[in-house]
Amino acid sequence: MRDHTFWHSAAALSWMQVLLEERVGQGFVLRVESDDRLTIRRLGEPGAISLKLDGATFLRADSEMACTQWDGVAEGWAMALPGQLPAPGVQCLELPLIRSVGGDYHIGYDILGLTFWMLTRQEEVGREDLDSHGRFPATSSHAFRHDYLERPIVDEWLHILRLVVGRVWPRVVLRQHRFSIKLSHDVDTPSLYGFKSWTMLGRMMLGDLLKRHDLRAFAQAPFIRVGSRKVLHTADPYNTFDWIMERSEAQGLRSAFYFICGRTDESRDAEYEPEHPAIRQLIRRIHARGHEVGLHPSYASYQHAGTIKAEADRLRKIARDEGVFQDQWGGRMHYLRWEQPTTLRAWADAGMDYDSTLGYADRPGFRCGTCFEYPAFDPVMDKAINLRIRPLIAMEATIIDPIYLGLGLGQEALERFEALKAACARVQGCFTLLWHNSSLVSLEQRELYSKVCTMSDISLEGERRPLRQ
Structure with missing residues (x-):
């Protein structure tokens, strides 16, 4: 069980590194430098990307956190989807969000913390605001409340991270993906008829005859039921x-x-x-x-x-x-x-x-x-x-x-x-x-x-x- 209040445990960082290998490429190493900064480096190569670290926010199991948006186009970055990119977990962002620092880059948002929070469904742990089937509903989620449910925001933020990787290590071969x-x-x-009891089938047939006036269904039902003993009947709807x-x-x-x-x-x-x-x-x-x-x-x-x-x-x-x-x-x-x-x-x-x-x-x-x-x-x-x-x-x-x-x-x-x-x-x-x-x-x-x-x-x-x- 977790005995700390930050998302970036050794196990989580190891998992995140595997995730980055799948999504971005191999050779990247993650390291927590301080309570508010994480770095991404490449083995045997100069250069680094530092990211703001917000470990406590992205360990929350609720949907009440703040959310703002980032206009990446205004800073000159090619966005994966049009429009401003939602940034859950923060009330406002320090701009410019992405800065060049002596050949390295700094990103002022915890992209990996967001990735952890969304992919592990940390938001849903222990929730009691469930629907009649015991499911956590979309309408209770942070994504629905802040109108980004129909955007793949983790993929959008990792797209930005890939662009920054390309700046720091222009010769690196990034992993390619295909829709x-x-x-x-x-x-x-x-089968509509094949596994019904004869009692239930009789009720269905009465409904076809008296309510729906579907004589074809009324006539076909028993023949399909009998003809489904070894294979599904070809006439079964x-x-x-x-x-x-x-x-x-x-x-x-x-x-x-x-x-x-x-x-x-x-x-x-x-x-x-x-x-x-x-x-x-x-x-x-x-x-x-x-x-x-x-x-x-x-x-x-x-x-x-x-x-x-x-x-x-x-x-x-x-x-x-x-x-x-x-x-x-x-x-x-x-x-x-x-x-x-x-x-x-x-x-x-x-x-x-x-x-x-x-x-x-x-x-x-x-x-x-x-x-x-x-x-x-x-x-x-x-x-x-x-x-x-x-x-x-x-x-x-x-x-x-x-x-x-x-x-x-x-x-x-x-x-x-x-x-x-x-x-x-x-x-x-x-x-x-x-x-x-x-x-x-x-x-x-x-x-x-x-x-x-x-x-x-x-x-x-x-x-x-x-x-x-």
Whole structure:
């Protein structure tokens, strides 16, 4: 457990150095020079970057800290995104923020402290202002309150740090990144009819006949139910898996499908068992086409490491039995339920390679301040965790459904998705999208999905100013 009041412990600095290697390049060494100054140097080379250190602020587990903005363009720096850059944790900045000091540079803001605070979700530790599903909501976050939730501010600040590195060490080869899209699909309901009890199916059929006046659905339901004993019926409205894979393959993308493998809440978990022949056949088909199989832990598992491990073991056993072997195993919590750092530790203890839960249900955007995958760190135990975090940028329901933003399936929803995607592209990051297979039934749903998942024609609004030499 932490026994100090600063973010920059030896473990945190070691983790931060790994993070800088991934994002900027190798050979950088971090050193705390005083209570208010940290330096970045390169092994065997002259020159240094000093940063203001604000260790206590970025160990706070609340959303009440101050926030100001920095106009980097006014100081001649090329910004990753247009507009002033939010600077959480400070009321005002001493300007100019970035100064040349005898060939070295000084940055008057704790960029690495912000990075620690956002990536470790220190803000969420021990919070009690939760929603009805026990989730920390976007509307309680510092990012929402200060209107930067839809900006990857960690990536934007690290972009500035890269520019300063280029000034101090002009010959250094910086690590290059490339924009990408990762598509994932939580398999809550793989079939509309196939796993329903006959009683429930009868009620659905009555609704089709008397309320919805849908004679086709009324007639098809029992035949689809009977025909789903070994494979998902091709006429089942929720059996959109082949269509999803075809769309991904057309864009050169790989989809991940996360399966529920437990039942801790009868009303919210899946109706299917993962050992069902139709699910086994689906898992084989996904793997055979080169896509990914992953875990979607049950509703009440997020606070119970043993439950998540049992469900992960169950999925891996099914996969082995079906001849499905993957280089990595990951997934996402059901309902995006997450308790920091309890759930983080549980994923690592289950032997999983990555988690992709960390996006908000009630608002899209950058919960972690980044669209890059990164190594996990436990801010309470003060240690690196053997797990990768793949931040979730948008879930389709968050933007489309009336319970959240309610933008529907038209142009307004498309523009919201595209703005998030463009922000990821500007920092050469990854747009991670969750879209449920059961939300691709109508032509309008499929058209919107197809547009959002297109790699080309990304609009990067705003001019990039040339890099100051």
